[in-house]
Amino acid sequence: MKVGGLARRTLWPDAVGDSVHVIDQRALPHRWVEAQLATVGAVAQAIAEMWVRGAPLIGATAAYGMALQCRADASDAGLHEARRQLDATRPTAVNLAWATRRMLAQLLPLPEAQRATAAWLEAAAIAEEDVATNAAIGQHGLAMLQALAASRPTGRPLQVLTHCNAGWLATVDWGTALAPIYQAHDAGLAVHVWVDETRPRNQGASLTAWELGQAGIAHTVIADNTGGHLMQHGEVDVVIVGADRVTARGDVCNKIGTYLKALAAYDNGVPFYAAVPRSTVDFTLDDGLADIPIEMRTPREVTHLTGLDAQGRLVEVQLAPGGTPALNPAFDVTPARLVTGLITERGIVTPEALRS
Ligand code: MRU
DSSP, X not given: OEETTEEOOSEEEOTTSSOXXXXXXXXXXXXXXXXXXXXXXXXXXXXXXXXXXXXXXXXXXXXXXXXXXXXXXXXXXXXXXXXXXXXXXXXXXXHHHHHHHHHHHHHTTSOHHHHHHHHHHHHXXXXXXXXXXXXXXXHHHHHHHHHHHHTSOTTSOEEEEEOSOOSXXXXXXXXXXXXXXXXXXXTTOOEEEEEEOOTTTTHIIIIIHHHHHHHTOEEEEEOTTSHHXXXXXXXXXXEEEOOSEEETTOOEEEETTHHHHHHHHHHTTOOEEEEOOGGGEETTOSOHHHHSOOOBOOTHHHHXXXXXXXXXXXXXXXXXXXXXXXXXXXXXXXXXXXXXXXXXXXXXXXXXXXXX
């Protein structure tokens, strides 16, 4: 994707292969800050503190974390400990454990002396595959959007509602939910995006709005409570969200608030899609509500907000009375019965079609 006209990715290895660069997304949309990560500990910190976030991107970043571990200590014990450390950072997005498992499976059979080079190549392969996968998701989603547009009266853009940020910032490039929108825009289809602000961390208002603005795509930020009202008034043609984990039967775990959008979409006959790479499907689980671990984050994300003050300084302000208890589950589960389809790199399919 382009930022200020320049093609960018969300992570890139340095030229000599001893560190990886990322965008510190905590500063967006107000500042562009890059960070250089040179140890597995630094990678774990960047994931836990959400410098990098979004299920596919934390998977690819964790893969580089395993590669950096090999630079320091490529022993079996060192690799197992690195995997434990990385997997513990964020429990819900399954791409993280998928990536560290894949790295381990590739590296453990090799002699220790070969592991550092192999790890760097495998991490790069995971990152490249992510880009290709998301481009394919975009193509399949584009076909769906084109068909939908053809069935709608002409004269106004197709209205897409999205939640959180499942754009290129959540992946290595393209994004998942936003990939079809980028490709629709490139194909000349008129699209307008309703962007849920996505409390409490506001990934919609901060990240999705910024991304769409960079791409020149029409969009409007709405409060999280507004989507149902818009659907009742015929202002939403389709909902597309990303996912952090999808079960074998198709339950979709995604950013908190997604379930409410799916309910409203169902009640109003609005198609509701999750855009999902295969690495987000957890074939070991069936019942998303019972079995997916939901990350609980600090109450401070609910009681406080960060933004720019009149002097252009990034400041945190308090919303709730001091000491107010707050609860902050980061994800919820939308049952498969509310999901129209999964947009994947293999087309709009059920999880079963992705098994092999
Ligand atoms: O907590 P985050 O920001 O890492 O959450 C991830 C997300 O952005 C969404 O839940 C997204 O839809 C899935 S990642 C493509």
